[in-house]
Amino acid sequence: MATLPPNVEKGVFFVHVTREIDAPVDKAWDVLTDLSKYHEWNPFVRSMTIVNASKEEDADQTLAEGKYLLMKCHIPPTMDDSARNQAPLELVKVVDGVNHRLSWVNVDYPSFALRAERWQTLTAAGDGKSKYETWEVFNGVLAYFVKFFMEKSLRRSFDGFADGLKAQSERS
Template sequence: MFLFSAILLLTSTLVYAQTNLPPLPDGTQWSAGTSITIDAPIDAVWDVLLDWEKYAEWNPFVRGQTLANEFFIPASVEDRTLDALKAAGSSLEGQRLILTVQIPPLPLPVDENTPSNLLHSQISFENITAMQPTQHRMAWRQMMFPDVILSAERWSALSRTGFLGLETLYESREGYGGALAGTLQALYGVGLQEAFDAQGVALKSRVEGS
């Protein structure tokens, strides 16, 4: 009886995460993404995910992510700090991002001094479509092509999981549609999937301090 009660108590303290990602929009032809469980509280993971200025210190996929205005002029250094981004919250929606990415990703581990592979380096201009701190979700959408040519929106989301909800499920996914979606998949599909997976592994290592 005691053993049964102990098992029941243990089971009741486990939190099983369900996806925190929204459904893929109509017209999506394919997607790349990843998920990984991180042994850290959700707010600790959120802080690392939101601290865009430090991505170069750990991220093998997104080597730079800079907040900018509607003319893609970078925001001031003060407005790009983690504290400033947390204070801005949902008001970041509609602002722009300048992303420097590696597809496929750089080999792990990386830091701010790791040189880029110029053959695999790209710059992308994005619009922040969602910043939802209470739901631990954020998203941005490419702006270089009309959606009929290429649509691409990337979501990153966190959920509580594990014992007492003290672990975090990280999920990230980008869906692609439009006339060039098939071409993009043929050229970059494998590399993009590798990049999402590598970022998940690197995020886990960064947060857990391993």
């Protein structure tokens, strides 16, 4: 599995968001990787479930490389669970608790049609703070349609994710 993010310059388009979080990296990492609590704070990804390739829930819900994620996403973001969900299937590429890096890639489509690779990192920002950074690079023929029809909403969704992570990590 690749351990470096894709070159954003080579994508059809990308979404990139950063936030400074007034909490240590380890605390923010714990929030980011605790999939069972996404519904409490995340208006973009309302839930994430570890599944097999057939989208059947796995008994072991431990986030790990090579596992699949089924996400319930709200685009645009909302905490209202009556809203229509999108449910992409993702393959986890990187779960690096030492360097605080997390990555997955969409596997719903052949890569020539649509490849969406997401990376998230947390780094120390001094004085007990951390910096969250996330980006997703879109490629393939369908990426042009996603860009045209969904780019603005995706950017709002990524902002909602980052704002929620910040707020949840900063809670005492």
